[in-house]
């Protein structure tokens with residue numbers, strides 16, 4: 001038997017119990033509505049539940065294995081947010097190198113009681129109007145009558161009498177396909193229903209057809225999860241295969257065309273599924289392993305977290321292949337776990353939000369709604385998603401509807417599996433202007449903060465750089481006044497080229513936090529500050545050991561749309577290519593002089609190269625207004641003081657002629673070794689290639705000119721200049 005705890009429900013239960021994650025109900029409960037009623041009260045809580053004292057039965061009943069993502073994360077030894085990625089990784093591994101199940105001679109399922117009838121199993125009646133006792137946690141194993149390929153799926157079965165079940169098979173299910181094939185061959189279809197199996201097999205059974213087509217043995221997915229081949233034994237009465245370590249296995253025969261009333265049943269949608277004629281299942285033999293535990297599933301959160309999680313995993317894998325910038329996917333619980341997908345993406349091109357909507361629908365047909373948001377939105381927080389919709393959705397252009405399309409028949413909006421689907425593109429316009437940037441607060445630690453009368457039990461949210469909603473209304477006016485004062489001081493310093501003091505030590509900040517640096521500098525009055533000398537002492541050691549890194553900084557305010565757009569294109573182009581040299585790059589934006597300083601400070605001591613990209617203003621580079629008023633020398637000093645590095649290359653895309661003086665002055669800055677100026681009238685593609693070439697051949701100065709020329713694509717008018725020690729070192733024309 002495989003050692004992995006995911007292979008067997010007994011080891012799962014032991015594992016959870018030892019972690020205190022099972023609630024034990026020891027008082028007697030009735031199977032008729034009472035057990036499910038108690039379970040419903042505990043649904044979604046962090047613990048699963050074991051009913052030890054079930055009226056009329058020896059065997060306990062277990063529920064809730066999948067109703068909390070947190071519990072699932074514990075089970076899979078993963079962080080909750082990593083689950084879709086982890087699951088899609090397992091499925092991809094199976095697709096690359098499947099490990100088929102093995103049929104063994106014996107297993108626990110053949111070592112307990114046999115010759116049982118359905119009334120010997122503690123099968124509960126779930127909801128008030130349900131048509132009878134139901135079990136819906138059983139994994140059905142069937143074999144394609146034509147190809148012999150195995151399939152695993154989960155269906156709900158209504159108990160009609162001791163030897164008869166009626167089953168619900170949704171449209172498009174492989175079990176329905178097999179039944180149709182058996183009908184054509186005028187044969188019965190034999191299946192086994194395996195109740196109480198490990199999560200690996202449960203996930204294999206819930207894997208959507210889009211990821212596991214009918215010509216593949218999807219039982220192999222279980223082998224990946226449990227890290228060992230799934231073990232089966234042969235049925236005793238029928239040509240079926242049973243899961244060797246299931247709690248209960250039922251050998252059954254389905255005679256195609258034989259129908260009986262099934263339903264109503266409280267479904268995953270929160271509605272009752274209608275009573276209708278559905279396929280009859282004849283029980284031929286029932287086996288129980290020694291000391292069996294019956295597992296049941298309330299069709300709510302448990303289904304959202306199994307069918308939904310597997311759906312998420314498949315959508316994520318598909319989108320990552322097809323849509324640049326997709327980060328994450330979540331099937332919301334308000335959307336019944338598989339009707340509403342929220343997709344997070346970092347936009348790379350305009351229009352891809354809608355591409356993501358279409359690809360998501362194609363990857364998981366039961367979906368009715370798709371919402372696409374930017375990657376600064378927490379897709380697992382409904383109010384954050386709503387915020388994105390309320391502030392970013394263009395209600396005229398951003399809503400996509402598709403009429404009369406296949407959907408999920410259980411959804412009342414899809415009678416006969418036909419209905420309308422809707423996609424919401426809630427991404428910002430691309431490229432976006434600063435109005436669409438989230439307000440953010442400094443990520444402070446509350447360890448040293450004394451707070452009196454803090455409401456008992458109040459959650460103190462970390463509203464730093466995390467994806468939390470930012471409420472700027474709490475910013476008080478005193479703070480704003482301080483902000484203005486400091487910003488003005490900074491401006492004055494910048495204009496005189498004397499940026500010397502009062503820069504908070506942010507060297508511990510991670511790249512990406514630089515955006516919040518502006519806020520930090522506002523509060524310098526109340527915060528501990530250091531002089532540049534003190535900082536240089538502190539960072540002297542690290543300056544030499546700093547990694548080879550580069551900062552690409554998109555500077556400037558809106559300016560003329562056309563130029564800002566060209567600058568943005570170059571920025572995105574570089575970000576996508578992440579220049580293929582050994583240098584690792586960080587990408588940031590700075591719209592004001594204060595942000596410029598703050599960003600450089602945040603990366604102080606961390607980089608050797610600085611690429612400044614800006615929109616263009618006639619006659620010079622259009623930094624933030626204050627910066628464009630500075631002369632090159634002042635700018636050079638500023639860069640060299642905040643960067644604290646021995647050797648910084650600065651690359652400025654701008655008009656070559658107008659940049660000459662600035663470049664010469666810049667390269668006189670004591671820490672700046674060379675300045676490359678790229679003619680901004682060239683395409684982003686050309687500039688990106690040039691910078692790529694530049695970084696590749698750094699360190700081999702003799703070859704610089706040749707290498708740069710080789711790396712440059714042809715362009716009508718294309719030139720670049722390199723200044724060293726205030727002198728033009730080389731100039732390249734293409």
Ligand SMILES: Cc1cc2nc3c(=O)[nH]c(=O)nc-3n(C[C@H](O)[C@H](O)[C@H](O)COP(=O)(O)O)c2cc1C
Nearest residue numbers: 153154155156168169170173174205206207208209
């Ligand atoms: C608890 C649970 C109950 C389910 N009940 C049904 C059901 O009654 N009928 C059905 O067609 N699918 C049901 N499903 C969904 C299918 O098992 C799932 O979509 C599976 O991937 C179908 O397998 P197939 O693609 O091999 O056909 C259920 C899933 C879970 C997790």
